[in-house]
Amino acid sequence: xxxxxxxxxxxxxxxxxxxxxxxWRPRDGAPVPAIxxxxxxxxxxxxxxxxxxxxxWMAAQGYxxxxxxxxxxxxxxxxxxDEYSPRELADACDVIAWIAAQDWCDGAVGMMGKSWGAxxxxxxxWMNPPALKAVVKVCGxxxxxxxxxxxxxxxxxxxxxxxxxxxxxxxxxxxxPLLRPDWRADLRQRIATMPHLSAVWSD
Numbered sequence: 629x630x631x632x633x634x635x636x637x638x639x640x641x642x643x644x645x646x647x648x649x650x651x652w653r654p655r656d657g658a659p660v661p662a663i664x665x666x667x668x669x670x671x672x673x674x675x676x677x678x679x680x681x682x683x684x685w686m687a688a689q690g691y692x693x694x695x696x697x698x699x700x701x702x703x704x705x706x707x708x709x710d711e712y713s714p715r716e717l718a719d720a721c722d723v724i725a726w727i728a729a730q731d732w733c734d735g736a737v738g739m740m741g742k743s744w745g746a747x748x749x750x751x752x753x754w755m756n757p758p759a760l761k762a763v764v765k766v767c768g769x770x771x772x773x774x775x776x777x778x779x780x781x782x783x784x785x786x787x788x789x790x791x792x793x794x795x796x797x798x799x800x801x802x803x804x805p806l807l808r809p810d811w812r813a814d815l816r817q818r819i820a821t822m823p824h825l826s827a828v829w830s831d
Contacts, residue, residue: 792826
C-alpha cells in the first residue's frame, strides 16, 4: 500500500500549546485506524532512524501512524514538567481526540510504546479517552512503585542519577529551527524551567 509522510504537523491543545507530530498514512486518504506513539525522545533526530523503519511499515498495513513529541520536548511547544505527569496524560487524551476527529481517521485510535511509551499508554488508557481502543506496550507496568526502573519496591536506584541527567540533556536541546523559528526563546524557556529529574525522583 502506498503511503505519505507528513512532517511538521501541529496538534493544537486546549491551552493554545501545539505539539509537533509526524504522520505516516495510506496515500488514498480513506479513513483508517490510527496508532499513536507519544514520547519525549526527539523525533527529528534521536529516534529518527527507528521511527522511519517502524511507522512507515505499519502505515503500509493500513494504519495512520503518529509520532508525537511530548509537551516541552523535541519540537513541541510548552514546558516539560515530569515523567507521566498529569499534564502529559491530559495532553495525550487531547491528542487522541484530535486524531479521532481527522478525516483520515475512522475514529479508532491505539497507542503503542516501549518503556516511557508503554507506561504512558497504560496510564492514558486508565483515563479512558473515548477514542482509545487498544494499547500495545513493551517493558511497561501499571505498578510504578514495585516495577518501575526508578523505584523497584521503594529502593531508590543509582540509575536515577544517570537517567535524570540524560533526560536533562534531551529536554534542554533546542527544537529544530526549520519547524520552530522561535527556537531561541523556546530554548531559554526550557533551560530556565526544566526540572532535574534525579532530584524530583529522589524526593
